[in-house]
Amino acid sequence: MRATLIYGAGDVRVETVPDPKVLEPTDALVRVTRACICGSDLWPYRSMPVSERGERIGHEFLGVIEDVGTDVEGLSPGDLVVAPFVWSDGTCDFCREGLQTSCRRGGLWARGGIDGGQGEAVRVPRAQGTLVKLPPTEDPALLASLLSLSDVFPTGYHCARTAGVDPQTTVTVIGDGAVGLSAVLSAKRLGAERIILMGRHDERTALGREFGATDVVAARGEEGIAAVRELTGGDGTHTVLECVGLREALETAFAVCRDGGTVSRVGAPQYGELPMGFPVFMRNITLTGGVAPARAYIDELLADVLEGRVQPGRVFDRTVALGDIAGGYRGMTDRTALKVLVCP
Amino acid sequence: MRATLIYGAGDVRVETVPDPKVLEPTDALVRVTRACICGSDLWPYRSMPVSERGERIGHEFLGVIEDVGTDVEGLSPGDLVVAPFVWSDGTCDFCREGLQTSCRRGGLWARGGIDGGQGEAVRVPRAQGTLVKLPPTEDPALLASLLSLSDVFPTGYHCARTAGVDPQTTVTVIGDGAVGLSAVLSAKRLGAERIILMGRHDERTALGREFGATDVVAARGEEGIAAVRELTGGDGTHTVLECVGLREALETAFAVCRDGGTVSRVGAPQYGELPMGFPVFMRNITLTGGVAPARAYIDELLADVLEGRVQPGRVFDRTVALGDIAGGYRGMTDRTALKVLVCP
Numbered sequence: 001m002r003a004t005l006i007y008g009a010g011d012v013r014v015e016t017v018p019d020p021k022v023l024e025p026t027d028a029l030v031r032v033t034r035a036c037i038c039g040s041d042l043w044p045y046r047s048m049p050v051s052e053r054g055e056r057i058g059h060e061f062l063g064v065i066e067d068v069g070t071d072v073e074g075l076s077p078g079d080l081v082v083a084p085f086v087w088s089d090g091t092c093d094f095c096r097e098g099l100q101t102s103c104r105r106g107g108l109w110a111r112g113g114i115d116g117g118q119g120e121a122v123r124v125p126r127a128q129g130t131l132v133k134l135p136p137t138e139d140p141a142l143l144a145s146l147l148s149l150s151d152v153f154p155t156g157y158h159c160a161r162t163a164g165v166d167p168q169t170t171v172t173v174i175g176d177g178a179v180g181l182s183a184v185l186s187a188k189r190l191g192a193e194r195i196i197l198m199g200r201h202d203e204r205t206a207l208g209r210e211f212g213a214t215d216v217v218a219a220r221g222e223e224g225i226a227a228v229r230e231l232t233g234g235d236g237t238h239t240v241l242e243c244v245g246l247r248e249a250l251e252t253a254f255a256v257c258r259d260g261g262t263v264s265r266v267g268a269p270q271y272g273e274l275p276m277g278f279p280v281f282m283r284n285i286t287l288t289g290g291v292a293p294a295r296a297y298i299d300e301l302l303a304d305v306l307e308g309r310v311q312p313g314r315v316f317d318r319t320v321a322l323g324d325i326a327g328g329y330r331g332m333t334d335r336t337a338l339k340v341l342v343c344p
Numbered sequence: 345m346r347a348t349l350i351y352g353a354g355d356v357r358v359e360t361v362p363d364p365k366v367l368e369p370t371d372a373l374v375r376v377t378r379a380c381i382c383g384s385d386l387w388p389y390r391s392m393p394v395s396e397r398g399e400r401i402g403h404e405f406l407g408v409i410e411d412v413g414t415d416v417e418g419l420s421p422g423d424l425v426v427a428p429f430v431w432s433d434g435t436c437d438f439c440r441e442g443l444q445t446s447c448r449r450g451g452l453w454a455r456g457g458i459d460g461g462q463g464e465a466v467r468v469p470r471a472q473g474t475l476v477k478l479p480p481t482e483d484p485a486l487l488a489s490l491l492s493l494s495d496v497f498p499t500g501y502h503c504a505r506t507a508g509v510d511p512q513t514t515v516t517v518i519g520d521g522a523v524g525l526s527a528v529l530s531a532k533r534l535g536a537e538r539i540i541l542m543g544r545h546d547e548r549t550a551l552g553r554e555f556g557a558t559d560v561v562a563a564r565g566e567e568g569i570a571a572v573r574e575l576t577g578g579d580g581t582h583t584v585l586e587c588v589g590l591r592e593a594l595e596t597a598f599a600v601c602r603d604g605g606t607v608s609r610v611g612a613p614q615y616g617e618l619p620m621g622f623p624v625f626m627r628n629i630t631l632t633g634g635v636a637p638a639r640a641y642i643d644e645l646l647a648d649v650l651e652g653r654v655q656p657g658r659v660f661d662r663t664v665a666l667g668d669i670a671g672g673y674r675g676m677t678d679r680t681a682l683k684v685l686v687c688p
Binding site: 094097099101102162259260265268269271272273274275276277278280281282283284285286287288289290291293 | 438441443445446506603604609612613615616617618619620621622624625626627628629630631632633634635637
């Protein structure tokens, strides 16, 4: 089959790799019909050292089951399924608690011999715990929204949920990328009435307004902080949803958080340390969030997606064939594309 | 009157200062009958640069009202009162939300012309919001426990509450100082059944066991982390109460926290930055806590103290006269005293 490999910064190639097949009785083989590029894929695309062998990449996909191992129940060839961006057994204590990202027998796609999502097919370990069966559909808009359940929508939702967003809380969302816009949509779904979106890209913030943002702040740094404070009587918001992953974004997050409030972060950290000393301590600001257990949220969000109450798939603004995926990476890197859908 | 001043590291003196009096209609004048030395007073005692003028010090006291301003209601000369370690007006939005440490018209003792607690008397600003009236008592043990409501007990309680301690959560408490022991007592009060206390001082951890600790780990660093992990099936505890304030304590806290768990910190930060990058992110660990709004918790804890259901005053193991307070500082610094009560 064909799959995407990354050989270093700026070097993504589609190559022929061995066809995956069911190896373990808990596996399933999924033919990928929709995949996509994640903002977090751009970090290696920008900075990965050269690799002679290349590495598989991609962790969001939706497709049709072609084969299942003998221990897999409830999934059959022909079923449409979506995979969360971490695979998990669904039975360990962490999975039962809804923290499938810490599954005792789970792991990441495209690591340690596991296929990546940006290819024609994927061997899915722990398929019964990992995959979620979907009703059959060929509606492109619905398929895009269903694919968003793999990562970007639950990641935004995790941010809003762990921040404690509810109808009483004011919200600042930092970042107008696909995760930031998903966080806006999530905050709105949780009842927030005041959602300030910090982002500089007009097309993106326009979608953010459609998703529920009530205010947009285009300025960054000190000027952006001052603008959010001015919108909130000088105080900042009860919750801040950090959807970037850069230290500067976290510094802004603390600065626009109201005393006693919560900063939740879901941007993959491009930092090692954060300023968590006296100023944050004296203001009783909580830092929460982390990698989103997408599997836990799919059950909660699926009905809204299927019934069209939310349309998270609107974050996809470009579609490429698998063979053209390098162009998709370029588009997301140079910000001409918000999020790229890949059709193998 | 006489009051304590600090002139630099290791240099605490009791001197005559101007007698305080009611200046504002919202003030009260309190004659201090019990004060104490806080673990956080030891930071300047260890490292403060030399000051020619000296600075007032102390933020925990209990005493009798001698005078009140014309706007103060519900408090009269002769009333026994306890002061939380931050003064606050009791009427602003933060106060009404229970975050009196962020009061819009409040502040710290011994700063900006406000008296410190380690003296014979204190002018209390915003007295009606700040002070809590107590039933008259001369019982020394009860007075010690009532004094603990000023800071140490609510600080431990804030740690346990913000961490989300309940009967289902396992708990690690880092630090066997007076705050750590108060955190043990607080976790027990909130129903925790498994409380691991990390501390090296036998007498202190013995009191910790009486307060509710089920396990004691004397080792520190990697060895201490390994011991807590071994006690918890390799996972760490759901909640970790950090009661030290050093970076190493926070590093231990993250390491002994179960994935998806919460670290709460109440140790005054002696660090500027903390390692909050990928490892903590991937494990979905929350960092919460901060300076404790003691005023909010006094209402909640007072009945338990008055009725003897908890005896937080047991953390006081030495009493000195005001004139001997320098010896009290030395005792707490060299760890021959856990917490020192001061009788002006």
